[in-house]
Amino acid sequence: MQYWVHLDELELDFACHPGQSVLDCMIGSGKKGIQVGCRGGGCGVCKVEVIEGDYIARPMSKAHIDNDAIADRQVLACCITPKSDLSLKVVGKINKPIQRKGKQA
Amino acid sequence: MALRGVLRLGEISIRVLDLADARKHYVDRMGLIEVMSDDAEQKIYCKAWDEHDHHSIVLREADEAGLDYVAFKVYDDQTLTDLEPKIQAFGLEVSRVDAGVYPKSGRRLEFILPSGHRMQLFAEKEQIGNTLGTRNPGVMPDEGVIRGFRINRLDHCLLGGPNIDESARLFREVFDFDLSERIEDEESRDSLALFLTCSTKPHDVAFVFQPEAGRFHHVSFLLESATDVIYAADMIGKYRIPVDVGPNRHGVTRGNTIYFFDPSGNRNEVFSGGYVHYPDTPTLTWDTSQMGPAQFSQDNIPRESFLNVMT
The missing domain is CATH 3.10.180.10 (2,3-Dihydroxybiphenyl 1,2-Dioxygenase, domain 1)
Structure with a gap:
């Protein structure tokens, strides 16, 4: 049984296999869109909001997913496994305090 | 020294x-x-x-x-x-x-x-030894003592936060560390990362700029050789451990390295090598015009995740 994960704003779709996290499935499909960080629920960069669908979540760092976030169905893509097709919206990002400054910066 | x-x-x-x-x-x-x-x-x-x-x-x-x-x-x-x-x-x-x-x-x-x-x-902690004893110890522990990634010892850590110049000043002025290397912004000359040593190693602790205080970038473990870094990389692949940066060499410190994450997202490094530092070794400075070679000197590609993803 595989489920489909859809991100409307990114026009991104990929299949998710049983027992694999949403983020692992995106990486495995060769697609990009959700930021990839620690893949262990610790760094928060892959935070998404689940617009539609059911999932199982493993423990996520409270520093990034507190009770309010859980109530808003915000989770880390590396820590959820779908129980149905999912529609997601990207929330997290990698902050970049360290990089070469471009002209637009 | x-x-x-x-x-x-x-x-x-x-x-x-x-x-x-x-x-x-x-x-x-x-x-x-x-x-x-x-x-x-x-x-x-x-x-x-x-x-x-x-x-x-x-x-x-x-x-x-x-x-x-x-x-x-x-x-x-x-x-x-x-x-x-x-x-x-x-x-x-x-x-x-x-x-x-x-x-x-x-x-x-x-x-x-x-x-x-x-x-x-x-200053004090109970010592239980490395299994070899201290009289005619030999060099090889029994089979099974050295296993897994063949880690010899805890080596250093990299910490993320604001005020890294002040943290480095504490280590230099109070704890007698030397500033071995520094990454700075090429225009403002602001410190982006500071590497400090209290030994003959290139670093014993390092700080990287992050707006949020108290962040953890990585803990690093010393391996015997670059060959062991590749062996660890094979084990990391076998066990599907998430990798941040595959085997490479750092420009800063010259260590042969691989970065990976524990199951909670804390970054780990295993590494070998690096140069010998003495108190009269001059501080080496890198700037943001050379972030690729500073970070990873075998492909000279800076990793977006490397300095910015942490727990």
């Missing part, structure tokens, strides 16, 4: 989201030796085979990943006595922790670094 005063990173306590998963990673996979556990406090204590002290890594289950504290070992109790007023004169509040509060350990001094990290100093 005779190495006295602050000796090394002697203990690091890391928060993990699931202790059983952490044990599988650090003990079963990486090959650290579990020496003690505390069910009530949900902690396990580990060491690498070639360390004599009772333990160097503490893993504590918590609802957030990241760093609990770093503890540096100093030469003797007099060093603690001498350092306490100097840390206070620097402007930090120092609290005293009695012997035995931290298991197998003598008294400690504790304070918060300007970058927001909890740091301790201790």
Whole structure:
């Protein structure tokens, strides 16, 4: 049984296999869109909001997913496994305090 | 230089989201030796085979990943006595922790670094040895003592936070560390990363700029050789451990390295090599025009995730 994960704003779709996290499935499909960080629920960069669908979540760092976030169905893509097709919206990002400054910066 | 005063990173306590998963990673996979556990406090204590002290890594289950504290070992109790007023004169509040509060350990001094990290100093810890003994010890422990990623010892850590110049000034002025290397913004010359040594290694601790205080970038473990780094990389692949940066060499410190994450997202490094530092070695400076070669000198590609993803 595989489920489909859809991100409307990114026009991104990929299949998710049983027992694999949403983020692992995106990486495995060769697609990009959700930021990839620690893949262990610790760094928060892959935070998404689940617009539609059911999932199982493993423990996520409270520093990034507190009770309010859980109530808003915000989770880390590396820590959820779908129980149905999912529609997601990207929330997290990698902050970049360290990089070469471009002209637009 | 005779190495006295602050000796090394002697203990690091890391928060993990699931202790059983952490044990599988650090003990079963990486090959650290579990020496003690505390069910009530949900902690396990580990060491690498070639360390004599009772333990160097503490893993504590918590609802957030990241760093609990770093503890540096100093030469003797007099060093603690001498350092306490100097840390206070620097402007930090120092609290005293009695012997035995931290298991197998003598008294400690504790304070918060300007970058927001909890740091301790201790002089004494029970020693249990590296299995070889100390008289005619030989060189090879019994089969099975060195296993997993073949880690020799805890080596250094990289901490993220604001005020890294102030944290570095504490290490230089109070703890007698040298600034071995520095990454700065090419225009503003602001410090982006600072590497500090109290030994002949390229670094014993490092700081990277992050707006948020007290962040944990990585803990690093020393391997015997670059060949062992590749062996560890094969084990990391076999066990599907998430990799941040595959085998490469750092421009800064010249270490042969691989970065990966524990099951709670805390970054780990295993590495070998690097140059020899002496107190008269000049500080090496890199700037943001050369972030590729500074970070990873075999492909010269800077990794977006590397300096910015942390717990």
